[in-house]
Amino acid sequence: MNTHRTGRRLTALLLTLASLLALALPAGAFVNASDWAVSSLNEANLLGILPEVMQEADMGEDINRMEMCYIATSAYEKLTGNVPMPNRTDYFTDTDDPLICAAYEIGIVSGYSDGTFQPEKLLTRQEFFMILSNLNACIGMPIHLTTDYLSDFVDRYQVGDWAEEATQEVVGLGLVQGTKIGDYWYLNPTGSTSRQEALVMFLRCYKNADQFMQTDWITEEEMQEMIAAAEAEAATGEAAELVSYALSFVGCDYVFGGNGPTVFDCSGFTRYVYAHFGYSINRVADDQVNNGTAVSFQELQPGDLLCFSNTYSSSDWITHVGIYIGDGRMVHAANSTRGVTVDSVTSGYYYSHFAAARRILN
Numbered sequence: 001m002n003t004h005r006t007g008r009r010l011t012a013l014l015l016t017l018a019s020l021l022a023l024a025l026p027a028g029a030f031v032n033a034s035d036w037a038v039s040s041l042n043e044a045n046l047l048g049i050l051p052e053v054m055q056e057a058d059m060g061e062d063i064n065r066m067e068m069c070y071i072a073t074s075a076y077e078k079l080t081g082n083v084p085m086p087n088r089t090d091y092f093t094d095t096d097d098p099l100i101c102a103a104y105e106i107g108i109v110s111g112y113s114d115g116t117f118q119p120e121k122l123l124t125r126q127e128f129f130m131i132l133s134n135l136n137a138c139i140g141m142p143i144h145l146t147t148d149y150l151s152d153f154v155d156r157y158q159v160g161d162w163a164e165e166a167t168q169e170v171v172g173l174g175l176v177q178g179t180k181i182g183d184y185w186y187l188n189p190t191g192s193t194s195r196q197e198a199l200v201m202f203l204r205c206y207k208n209a210d211q212f213m214q215t216d217w218i219t220e221e222e223m224q225e226m227i228a229a230a231e232a233e234a235a236t237g238e239a240a241e242l243v244s245y246a247l248s249f250v251g252c253d254y255v256f257g258g259n260g261p262t263v264f265d266c267s268g269f270t271r272y273v274y275a276h277f278g279y280s281i282n283r284v285a286d287d288q289v290n291n292g293t294a295v296s297f298q299e300l301q302p303g304d305l306l307c308f309s310n311t312y313s314s315s316d317w318i319t320h321v322g323i324y325i326g327d328g329r330m331v332h333a334a335n336s337t338r339g340v341t342v343d344s345v346t347s348g349y350y351y352s353h354f355a356a357a358r359r360i361l362n
Contacts, residue, residue: 030196032060037196044203049075059196065127066095066119068198069103072131075206076106079139079213081335082349083312092117105352108134126163126189128198132175132205133166138348141212143169152185153178159189175204213338223247226342229327230302238277239303239361243325246273252340254333264340269333270305270321279360281305286318292358300357302326306345309355318355 030041037059044050051070073084084102091104094116103109104117108131111117123131136143145165149172150156159167167189170176178185193201230243246269255263260272267285274281281291289307300306301324308320322332328346333339345351 031056031058033196034060037200040200040203041196044199044206047203047206048078049203049206050199054195054199057195059199060194062122062192063128063195063198064120065109065117065123066097066100067195068123068128068131069097069100069109069119071199071202072108072135073099073103073106075135075202075209076103076108076138076349079206079209079337080349081337085310085312087310087352095119105349106138107348107352108138122192123198124190125187125193126159126167128193128201129170129176129189130163130166132170132202135205136169136209139209139213140342140344140348141209143173145169145172147172150187153187154184155186155188159187163189170201170205173205173208175201175208223250226325226327226329230325233302233326236303236361239301242273242277242303242323242361243331245276246323246331247325247342249273249340250331250342252333254336254339256336258333264333266320266322266333269340270323273323274305274360277361281360285321288321289318289356289358292360295357295359297354297357300324301359303359303361305358305360306330306332306350306354307356307358308350308353311353316355320350320353322350324357 030038033041041050041059045055049071051074053070054067057067077083084099084106086098086101086105089096089098089101091101092111092115097119100109100117100119104111145168149168150159167176167187171178176187178187180186226247227240227244231240249264249269253263254265256265257268258264259268264272267283267288270288271281271283282288285307288305292305295301295304304324306322306324307318309316309318311320320332322330322343324330324345325342328344329342330345330350331340331342334341334343343350345354
């Protein structure tokens, strides 16, 4: 029996149960929440994406940039199993809030050109659309836009060029529906959004992203594309074989201390894969950084060992490892939520926590 898929079905059932429980909970748990928002707010709370700081906030008031960071990092942690912990807290001149800095490192938010973040500033709707899109990108969700999804909105011209693609995405995915006034639909991209409106839309984004994360989304065709990408990046024959072998474990469960052949932790996975090709490396991630020879990020080749720091600890030691497969991606035993999977290393969470690369293959 495929326990990884069984676990995913269980997660889906739990999400459904959370939705039913949310509908059954009594109203009045949130300050000034509208009747139409209560069930969604309860569901967000049950799913663990409603930060404590928001649970007693006035839901009728508009949401600010700091609050959105808190919600987004909570969702990111639930989706990936990675606890957002920044490497630095000096990115902005007006805040050193660790969750804001973590959201910035991950790629969920950005600051202003003058070096500020302006955490108390109200979030415009198009800024919010961008955050939803960034979250999708951070978990590697592929987006295929096939038409103009904004053609029905009379105020689409108010969407900034920088937010056009993100707005198309969130409308196309059904995360944002707009408001109908008379015979016309409006996005109100430059207006602000109440906390309850933002949370309802963010819940849609989270559930859509979670469905993606719980799906065996790497198809055989995509697997072959990754193998071809490794060969195209001048991989040796041995490296191409190693990449193909490592990808064959996608979908296996993550278990702390797992050494294979069906369950792994991060360093157990890399050690098992390299051992199959006759290379003996250390067992623990912080020791594996001493194996092989050092290479820079710009010199990466398929088959190289990637090392990351500060993924669950604030120290500088190596806490996670994976194998570079080419095309800016790695295969790794991610965590108990996702198992062995593929992630980008050229942007997002792992890019911001990259510490070293080692060439193990001859």
